[in-house]
Amino acid sequence: MIRSILIVGTLVASLGAVMAQSDPIATRRDMMKKVARANGEVAKIVKGDAPFKLETVLASLKVVEESARVMPDLYPDTAKTGGETRALPKIWEDKAAFAVSFAKFGKDASEAATKIVDEASFKSAYGAVVNNCDSCHDVYRGKR
Amino acid sequence: MSSGGSRRAVASIVLVLGVAGGLAGWALSAPRPVIATGAPSLEQGGDAQRGKLFFDAGGCAACHMSPGQADRLKLGGGLELKSPFGSFFSPNISSHPTDGIGAWTVADLVNAMQAGVSPSGQHYYPAFPYTTYAHAKVEDIRDLMAYLKTLEPIAGKAPGHRLGFPFNIRRSIGLWKLLYLDATALANDPTQSTEWNRGRYLTEAFGHCAECHSARNLIGGVMGGYRYAGGPDVEGEGWVPNITQARDGVADWSAKDIAWMLKSGDTPEGDVVGGSMKPVVRNMAELPDADRDAIALYIKSLPGRDSPPKPAKK
Secondary structure, eight states, X not given: OHHHHHHHHHHHHXXXXXXXXXXXXXXXXXXXXXXXXXXXXXXXXXXXXXXXXXXXXXXXXXXXXXXXXXXXXXXXXXXXXXXXXXXXXXXXHOXXXXXXXXXXXXXXXXXXXXHOSSHHHHHXXXXXXXXXXXXXHHHHBOOO | OOHHHHHHHHHHHHHHHHHHHHHHHHHHTOOOOSSOTTOHHHHSXXXXXXXXXXXXXXXXXXXXXXXXXXXXXXXXXXXXXXXXXXXXXXXXXXXXXTTSSTTOOHHHHHIIIIIOBOTXXXXXXXXXXXXXXXXXXXXXXXXXXXXXXXXXXXXXXXXXXXXXXXXXXXXXXXXXXXHHOOOOOOOOOTTSOHHHHHHHHIIIIIIOHHHHSSOBOTTSOBOGGGTTSOEEOXXXXXXXXXXXXXXXXXXXXXXXXXXXXXXXXXXXXXXXXXXXXXXXXXXXXTSOHHHHHHHHXXXXXXXXXXXXXXXXXX
């Protein structure tokens, strides 16, 4: 029983990995949306639509860290166009610089996660993380 | 009557009609300033502090700030605005006496904004959104002028527009204006709140959201049925979003979400706005919260309109 669960589990997991490889455009889009959703929850706090909750903030930062780690690999040369994507050719002109942007995003998130302990530290430290959205999209994301 | 005579008669009728049509077209296309220069009551006073608000709401800096530098109050112009008709270059509207508009009177600015007519009596191209500014009140334009005078003079003229035939014939804009320039003042709508009326004024007389967020026809007129419903980006590639209450518009945004986006650039989905919306936000962010809220309330009240059909993805 345990063995079959393990086998099925392994199969499901590898299926996920295969799917990510076979459709990187869909995968990275979903991951970006996940980051946006997590950040959207934090934005509610900033806007005053939701009370400050440390867990919400840390959860969002964790999503950023995890996504930033795998995102650069979701832009293989075979997935420049084809699906629903606004990725600009600039990404592939300098893949190293592109990866550095994500590394910075992840690093900023993990640093913020260590700094943020309450609402005051949240207000001063969260901006450094989300500023990455803009600076990166400006260069690497095309128009709608 | 001989056939030669009747042909001559037809030819002269055609000639007369042609000349009459030409004259009528020439008369109809004449630039018409709305106000005479030199009225002292208009030229005195002007509240620069109040004018700043209209400067920010109108997004003047979004097009007129000198490109390639970060100070939005350096209004040297020169930004290229691509369009199906060619490239427009925003002029210098700094207080420089010869390169900018430092020598302008308030009446000059009123004529420019409300009638799209330059001090020398030429038509402006509607890339300068006077179809919106036409609704601005004269006293508000006077305050705007007072504010513009406080900004730094910047030397240098912007390059001339690069337009294809027949769009390079300025006079033809006169006919375009007959179709698309409606300068009727926005009457206060008593069925709506003061805040809504304020929001409508700031949006329809200054913010000019509809100038980009609407589909345009072949001669560059906003198509009424698609006003605010988004459409192809006239600057080339891309699609400008629908901001009505349609399903593919901003129906799931609250007024607060809209106001927040105008301040921060963040959408409720956690995304950030990009492209030409960024400088818009930069200007809107300068407004007091109450005015952004009023604009948001007005936008939220726009009836749902379906987006124009999107071309198939290449």
